[in-house]
Amino acid sequence: MSDEKARSSVDAARDPAQPVLPTVNPNAEKSQAKEAASFHPSVYIAIWISLSSSVIVFNKYILSKDKLNFQFPIFLTTWHLIFATVMTQILARFTTILDSRKKVPMTGRVYLRAIVPIGVFFSMSLICGNQAYLYLSVAFIQMLKATMPVAVLLTTWGLGVHPPNLKTLGNVSFIVVGVVIASFGEIQFVLTGFLWQAGGIVFEAIRLTMVERLLSGGEFKMDPLVSLYYYAPACAIMNGLVFLFTEFSVITSEDVSRVGGLTLLCNASVAFLLNVSVVFLIGKTSSLVLTLSGVLKDILLVFASMMIFHDPVSLLQAFGYSIALGGLVYYKLGAEKLKEYLAGGSRAWAEFGQTRPAARKLMVFAALCIAFFFVLGSLGPKYAPDQADKLYNNIGNMMGEKGV
Template sequence: MADEKSRTSGEIPRPEPKGPILPTTNPEADKPQPPKPAIHPAFYVAYVESPPSQYKVWISLSSSVILFNKWILDTLEFRYPVILTTYHLTFATIATQLMARYTTLLDGRKSVKMTGRVYLRAIVPIGVFFSLSLICGNLTYLYLSVAFIQMIKATTPVAVLLSSWAMGLAPPNLKQLLNVSAIVVGVMIASFGEIRFVWIGFFYQLGGLLFEAIRLNLVQALLSSAEYKMDPLVSLYYFAPICAVMNGVVALIWEVPQVSIAEVYHVGLFTFFLNGLCAFLLNVSVVFLIGKTSAVIMTLCGVLKDVMLVVASMIIWGTPVSGLQAFGYTIALAGMVYYKLGLEAIKGYAGEASRQWAEFGAARPALRKVVVIAAALLFVFILFGGLAPSSYDPSQYLSGAAEKLGVSS
């Protein structure tokens, strides 16, 4: 029986196992999986759930500082931009000194080999141009609208490129010049379409751009050495004192004899404190953004911020924006994105944005319709503003609506 059982069991063919009896790995897991496509955070930086909070904080603070300064200098009629800039830098000087003593946020300065010679030869010249750019930039708010100022600022890459050639920091490149030409053409068209064009304000803004471009090139030359690498907050720790002194001297000669204590109280000490705090927190937010972002995200976030500021200027101050101006600004923004990102990167992000927009429409069709309608209304508003006569000013309609609602403007 034993032989029969043995013989019987031997005659039954066993199926060959298709895989190992005791699998130790998942064969499917060993195969390289293609990465799931995801749109770049900057494309939906305004969407609450998706981007990191640092992006939203940076955009909010950067926009708030510009609008806050315009409100103090223009709406509250405190027409002393140099004093305001001196206050910002003094606030930053005191704050960074306190942070250096009681926090670890400025510990990066310990790795910087800063000597008196380096400070005089490197930090002071950068501080001089930083001071000049701030003075000219704030003077511009007395003459031009926030919307037009942001349009002119689109030429910053052009100014940086040309100044780097003039300073011998980079060899002239015709291809780069052609790449930034669209920015210049767009801003020129926007300037022709500006309804409230003021030459002195325009020249102040160009001067501010030139000084800022020189400052950026000097900073790049300084930071090209590993021993002088520093984050924006450490940079502010070194630059703020010299800038505060320079601006203070200019303010003492130019504006302090004219200002009265009544004008200061009209703005309010608490308002000044909030303004200085907002300007300082902007520098802090940039520090926390470092390491979590890239040049691509900052470029796209910057474009989004500029567009938001133009819209905010139209809503808050009733700034008229002509159709020609909107067309030129669109060209300038497109040229800036192309110059900083390149054609291939733009194609990739555009395709991914289209796919995500389709998925968003499928998931939330009602919200997508609201976005489309809001964009269409904004376009019509800008178009009719551009077709209106040069005396067109939406502020009168906003004031009339406020009176009907019983709200004092």
């Protein structure tokens, strides 16, 4: 009875003209509305794959002798880094996207002792990687890049970041075996290009190991865009010095004008947008999704290389690359996680077959057609080079007529 009197007295004391307190947390409602307005993670994955593939194909298109024939990869890398330096400085001053840099205890001493050495190796990896495009096909370069986890693992052991583990070494051995088989199957193997790409992988592995050691303290946590904000100036200076002693004396204004200022601007813009997309992809998904998306991107790049640049891929090469990709996925996920994903995928595939049987049959048929044409494309350049060249040219002409 006393409780009822207390409630009635409170109700009587409340002014009906005053706003009623909300029963739901407004911040929670805002966050839910924000999540509802954001894109599905698959959109971010598709954007990252598109930009990452575009950078590689774009660079190859500019540097290839059969396309724009701009034989100055160090100049191209330097231009990318100068553009990235300018853009990150603009973003830092006029937007909030780089505000997390304020949490990094960066001083002049730390920059010289930590950022600059890492920037040097980053610069060397970019130079070597772009030099490889002058000699090797995009498809083969992507196959060689599959050995990156192995190089990083060995580097962490060599620099004492992690203790050696024979079980882990056994897990990544499949990647090495697959890449070795792919290398034996490469039709257009050039030792100079192979050594440039191998050097790029080694330099990148050392850079990643140094970054891991730098970030192990916890206070230097940086997303890829903030890292670019700090590394780009040092790398631009480093690449600029290399450019002065190598390509500066031979490059001419005619070479630059042949490519065109608009083309160079678009090329640098796509490379910079790739770094921005990585931030959003990791923020909306995870680094594991980024790794698995990279595997899908590499496969698509192999097909793109065959279609755009007419790069031949032998059947032995495709077999070796399949082993390397399988080893990479196994190394990243582990046996238990892989079994869990496979079980979930098989269940989802069975449910899809029950709900939409016609669509599943169509997908199976499309996969078989793609595999069939991939096998023919692998055998064609070796056993029927003239017919394969004619087919590639017809496909390229068809794509050009449709404006692709």
